[in-house]
Amino acid sequence: MPVDPVALTADLVRCPSVTPTEGGALVLLEHLLGDAGFDCTRVDRGGVPNLFARWGRQGANRSFGFNGHTDVVPVGNEDDWSVLPFGAEIKDGYLYGRGSTDMKSGVAAFAAAAIDFVIDTPPDGAVILAITGDEEGDALHGTTALLDWMARNGEAMAVCLVGEPTCPDVMGEAMKIGRRGSVTLWLTMRGVQGHAAYPHRANNPIPAMARLVDRLSSHELDKGTAHFDPSTLAVVTFDTGNTATNVIPASCRATVNVRFNEAHSSQSVVDWIGAEAGKIAEEYDVDLDIKVKVSGESFLTPPGDLSDLVAAAVKAETGVTPVLSTSGGTSDARFVKDHCPVVEFGLVGKTMHQVDERVAVDQIIQLKAIYKRILTDYFS
Structure with missing residues (x-):
């Protein structure tokens, strides 16, 4: 049965994983991915929780990676919220809660897409998920810890997609090929x-x-x-x-x-x-x-096979051709770029870090479809 990315997003939002607290989010994902046949390893370092999950052969020539985070910023004054910050309430087509946009919906979408893909069409290669609990904090022991562990243990991603929100207003309108x-x-x-x-x-x-x-x-x-x-x-x-x-x-x-x-x-x-x-x-x-x-440091993944792959999938699922952007602040792609080519694509991020943070339910479903198409096209 396909993994419901909306239900998974809601489950993750209910985990109060304010940096650097794990809050149950990575435990939930480890169980879900492990049950689907992924080899899962906790790569905690410096009190920071991290999860590495791989389906397929270690050291496979073709390996597609996803990177994201389950930690969130503090809720601020809870009285300013119209809903419980970790209640994952759905109303008027939106799922509300801290981290719903940044970026538990992205993690839910790529986890759901990865599970469905390896079950439906087991690829000749590996699908890797590198998920940290320390992106919103100092980021000293998050994605860097995962990459260090991978280097020591013979694990590698050939390419990587970071699932941060990248679209200013319309789903599909922008992807990141670099950062300042x-x-x-x-x-x-x-x-x-x-x-x-x-x-x-x-x-x-x-x-x-x-x-x-x-x-x-x-x-x-x-x-x-x-x-x-x-x-x-x-x-x-x-x-x-x-x-x-x-x-x-x-x-x-x-x-x-x-x-x-x-x-x-x-x-x-x-x-x-x-x-x-x-x-x-x-x-x-x-x-x-x-x-x-x-x-x-500033970095750029030159336009090419990886950006073309992602752009084609986005266009196929949304009808929108994404602009190749380098705007915004920093993300964990700044660490991944030393490991392999990396781009970023995710949903509309208008309410991230705000009171009443929320994500359109249909965007979560759309994002899973985009990620699954990317995997299908990459391994075809």
């Missing part, structure tokens, strides 16, 4: 505290930081590339923590986040900001401290 990189820098400038009435006895770090923030914000990083929009820099904080009106503060802090295309690397961005900050710190005679976090 992301780097965050915490900048601190330290001067000398003093009385506001005697500024010559102090060294105010605020003008120095203001000059730096203006210089960074005014700079055009690039004009975009063939597959990417222009890189962006956003100043997300600027503060001193000073509440007194008659005190020049000793330090000033700012945080900037840069989303960059393949014209840059995280190191080139850090080097540029560091050089600009260093020049201003020297000019204003303030001390400078910089802390850096790289969330991911």
